[in-house]
Amino acid sequence: MSEYTDEQLILNFQKGDIKSFNEIVERFKDRLLNFVNGYMNDYQVSENLVQDTFVKVYTHGNSYKEISKFSTWIYTIAGNLAKTELRKLKRRKTYSFSQLSNEDREFSIDRHSSSDSKNDSERTHKYQQIKKAIPQLSEDFRNIIILRDIQELSYDEISNITGLAIGTVKSRINRARLKLIEMINEK
Numbered sequence: 001m002s003e004y005t006d007e008q009l010i011l012n013f014q015k016g017d018i019k020s021f022n023e024i025v026e027r028f029k030d031r032l033l034n035f036v037n038g039y040m041n042d043y044q045v046s047e048n049l050v051q052d053t054f055v056k057v058y059t060h061g062n063s064y065k066e067i068s069k070f071s072t073w074i075y076t077i078a079g080n081l082a083k084t085e086l087r088k089l090k091r092r093k094t095y096s097f098s099q100l101s102n103e104d105r106e107f108s109i110d111r112h113s114s115s116d117s118k119n120d121s122e123r124t125h126k127y128q129q130i131k132k133a134i135p136q137l138s139e140d141f142r143n144i145i146i147l148r149d150i151q152e153l154s155y156d157e158i159s160n161i162t163g164l165a166i167g168t169v170k171s172r173i174n175r176a177r178l179k180l181i182e183m184i185n186e187k
Contacts, residue, residue, distance in 0.1 A: 041135050141175065
């Protein structure tokens with residue numbers, strides 16, 4: 001990987017440097033996949049949406065302006081594609097959540113490590129409950145939780161992506177976490 005910033009890479013790509021585009025793909029593919037999968041909860045659909053995101057970046061790369069961070073721009077594209085896909089699925093009434101498989105676990109909700117299998121089992125169960133509950137949150141809460149707790153973005157980055165004030169971002173994160181706890185405890 002080069003030492004270029006994301007913004008320098010997209011500017012290089014706008015000038016015709018395909019290697020810069022390839023590096024953008026390498027930098028963002030896993031993060032975007034986790035982000036989009038937080039919406040879709042379907043790994044294959046999420047992979048397709050991430051590919052669509054990169055196609056849009058490739059075909060509309062010249063529309064990026066250095067007004068905002070590149071990461072804000074690409075997350076917005078991916079989020080919009082995921083929201084559009086969710087609307088299509090809801091219209092078709094075929095929306096279902098896939099079962100969690102080992103290959104889908106690229107991030108960890110609980111970061112404590114322990115060799116105790118009972119604790120591991122409890123963590124896995126808790127993880128599965130959270131994974132199932134996130135898509136049931138309202139869109140505003142779901143977006144915030146995915147960006148903060150799964151993508152581990154800063155409050156500033158979330159504020160830039162969502163266009164919300166930092167205070168609103170913090171408040172929604174807290175309310176979303178409380179709602180998740182409430183949903184899990186109801187089961």
